[in-house]
Amino acid sequence: MAERRKQQILKDGQFGFLMVLPALVLLTLIVIFPVVYVLILSLIDDSGATGVWTGLANYRKLLFEDSKFWPYFLNSMKYVVFGVGSAFVVGLMVALSLNAIKKLKGTARMFALWAWAVPPVIASLMWKWLLNDTNGAINYVLMAIGLLKNPVAWLSLPWGTMLILSQVHSWTTVPFIMVILLAGLQTISPELYEVASIDGAGSFHKFRVITFPLLKTSILTSVMLSAIFAFRTFDIVFTLTSGGPGESTEMLVTYVYNTAFVSMKLGYAAALSVIMVLISMLMVVLFVKLIPTDDIS
Amino acid sequence: MAQTVRNLFLKLAKRRGKMLAAFVLAAYFTINLFPIYWIFVTSLKADAEVYTPQPTFIPRHPTFANYVSIYTTRPYLRYTVNTILISVGATLSCIFFGTIAAYGFSRFRFAGNRPLRYVFLASRVFPPISLIIPIFMMIGWIKLYDTVLAQIIVNTYMWLPFFIWINIGFFDAIPRELDQAAQIDGCSRMQSFLRIGFPLALPGVAASSIIAFLGTWNEFLYNLILGPTPRAKNLSVGASDFIADMFVSWNQMAAGAIIACLPAFLFVIFFQRYIVQGLTSGAVKG
Numbered sequence: 001m002a003e004r005r006k007q008q009i010l011k012d013g014q015f016g017f018l019m020v021l022p023a024l025v026l027l028t029l030i031v032i033f034p035v036v037y038v039l040i041l042s043l044i045d046d047s048g049a050t051g052v053w054t055g056l057a058n059y060r061k062l063l064f065e066d067s068k069f070w071p072y073f074l075n076s077m078k079y080v081v082f083g084v085g086s087a088f089v090v091g092l093m094v095a096l097s098l099n100a101i102k103k104l105k106g107t108a109r110m111f112a113l114w115a116w117a118v119p120p121v122i123a124s125l126m127w128k129w130l131l132n133d134t135n136g137a138i139n140y141v142l143m144a145i146g147l148l149k150n151p152v153a154w155l156s157l158p159w160g161t162m163l164i165l166s167q168v169h170s171w172t173t174v175p176f177i178m179v180i181l182l183a184g185l186q187t188i189s190p191e192l193y194e195v196a197s198i199d200g201a202g203s204f205h206k207f208r209v210i211t212f213p214l215l216k217t218s219i220l221t222s223v224m225l226s227a228i229f230a231f232r233t234f235d236i237v238f239t240l241t242s243g244g245p246g247e248s249t250e251m252l253v254t255y256v257y258n259t260a261f262v263s264m265k266l267g268y269a270a271a272l273s274v275i276m277v278l279i280s281m282l283m284v285v286l287f288v289k290l291i292p293t294d295d296i297s
Numbered sequence: 298m299a300q301t302v303r304n305l306f307l308k309l310a311k312r313r314g315k316m317l318a319a320f321v322l323a324a325y326f327t328i329n330l331f332p333i334y335w336i337f338v339t340s341l342k343a344d345a346e347v348y349t350p351q352p353t354f355i356p357r358h359p360t361f362a363n364y365v366s367i368y369t370t371r372p373y374l375r376y377t378v379n380t381i382l383i384s385v386g387a388t389l390s391c392i393f394f395g396t397i398a399a400y401g402f403s404r405f406r407f408a409g410n411r412p413l414r415y416v417f418l419a420s421r422v423f424p425p426i427s428l429i430i431p432i433f434m435m436i437g438w439i440k441l442y443d444t445v446l447a448q449i450i451v452n453t454y455m456w457l458p459f460f461i462w463i464n465i466g467f468f469d470a471i472p473r474e475l476d477q478a479a480q481i482d483g484c485s486r487m488q489s490f491l492r493i494g495f496p497l498a499l500p501g502v503a504a505s506s507i508i509a510f511l512g513t514w515n516e517f518l519y520n521l522i523l524g525p526t527p528r529a530k531n532l533s534v535g536a537s538d539f540i541a542d543m544f545v546s547w548n549q550m551a552a553g554a555i556i557a558c559l560p561a562f563l564f565v566i567f568f569q570r571y572i573v574q575g576l577t578s579g580a581v582k583g
Binding site for chain 2: 012013014015016017018019020022023024026027030031032033034035037038041090093094096097098100101106108109110111112113114115117118119120121122123125126127128129130132134135137140151171174175176179180183203228231232234235238239253256257260261266269270273274276277280281284
């Protein structure tokens with residue numbers, strides 16, 4: 001071994017770094033450079049033909065003068081909270097149920113995963129068709145069982161469209177949360193429940209003292225990842241409502257898209273992008289603080 | 298006596314729990330599967346059966362006309378080929394760059410090993426839309442606008458950090474003694490990666506590759522912006538084109554949707570174990 005080592009020109013550490021280098025170069029070109037670029041762009045005034053350095057003017061305008069920014073920010077938060085919140089409740093219920101019946105776990109998980117693997121934009125189109133006002137299946141079923149008298153234009157309700165939109169997102173997210181929670185549930189030793197039963201604990205009590213504490217890390221990580229992905233989701237809102245009706249489902253993602261590619265205000269869109277990155281980072285920091293540190297490797 | 302009553306009560310409670318579980322699952326799977334069923338039957342219907350206020354739950358005259366139609370009247374063949382090329386290309390480049398880097402991180406000590414791992418991980422935190430302006434410009438500078446190659450590059454960026462991160466874990470799980478034994482037997486470090494490390498990590502590589510493949514297949518935003526014409530357009534954006542039409546042809550859109558979903562359905566049926574492994578290890582680690 002020692003003899004072989006002498007023949008090697010590079011030390012182990014250098015060789016290891018060399019192995020990481022190609023990926024690092026790629027990452028530098030396609031992430032680090034764009035990040036720097038977008039930061040610089042966000043400091044440039046785009047109202048003229050040529051860019052003029054304006055410092056933090058774009059940010060000031062966004063945060064204090066723009067009448068759209070805060071409502072759109074609030075909509076983004078609603079989308080995340082409604083979408084991930086309901087996906088978590090449903091995901092937990094489904095995971096607990098699958099764990100309780102113990103049969104058909106694999107088959108059920110397979111069918112559930114379909115909704116996760118379907119392209120999000122296709123999920124959105126599916127629901128757009130189901131919710132269609134004239135020929136949609138949902139109106140038909142609700143009218144057939146007598147819950148509705150007249151067809152409802154579900155995607156034109158000024159008060160409820162955000163709720164519907166977020167539930168379509170939830171439909172795509174439940175399987176992910178369910179799979180993570182089910183994996184967590186399977187690591188809990190059944191003996192713990194048996195001991196608790198002997199002590200006379202009811203099922204709710206068992207959930208509170210055994211399941212919930214032991215599942216905490218799975219819950220936090222699955223909710224964190226889902227929330228970060230919900231915040232950046234563009235395809236579902238773009239195809240289902242494209243911000244409408246009115247501006248009731250406009251969010252930060254659609255705002256960046258429209259500012260950059262419809263009104264062509266690149267500097268302003270860059271400032272908005274930077275703010276989105278900061279919000280994403282804040283979400284990560286918040287969740288990482290909540291997760292017990294010894295569980296993150 | 299009290300004991301038997303108590304047992305009976307427990308048995309009832311247990312059965313009630315199971316019934317509740319069965320009810321939850323039945324309700325969930327109805328909501329979970331009905332949209333997929335509905336888009337599938339819509340794709341088999343002719344116009345007359347689609348544009349009616351009384352939809353049929355089983356198509357009366359099932360037909361593949363919509364599938365034929367999208368492949369003959371729209372550039373669907375091109376979209377399909379593009380999507381396959383982009384997904385295979387991005388997955389292969391993730392495997393190439395990703396396994397080598399993950400092995401380097403897992404096996405060798407060098408200055409910056411830990412911090413660099415977090416640099417990779419952190420690049421996953423950026424919402425794709427926040428980098429779209431500079432990437433749009435860069436792709437223009439290198440004259441790759443509206444090409445399949447540009448799509449492969451941006452999708453590699455989106456999945457490489459995830460790929461490296463979870464494969465470090467898979468390599469860590471392989472005993473180092475195996476590589477050392479190979480090196481004593483005369484393998485170089487690269488050979489011991491290729492002959493020992495990579496084959497043993499293959500289940501993990503498969504799990505992360507499947508997730509990267511599906512993620513690339515489903516990608517929408519970058520394809521919309523960087524591939525506006527059929528030259529580089531994928532099936533996701535192709536399917537969304539239907540709703541931009543004046544008259545939305547829902548049954549043709551449904552056929553396009555089913556085509557776009559095919560790998561998702563097949564992968565989940567055949568590789569469920571790997572997908573679950575990829576998702577859980579990705580979630581635990583980052």
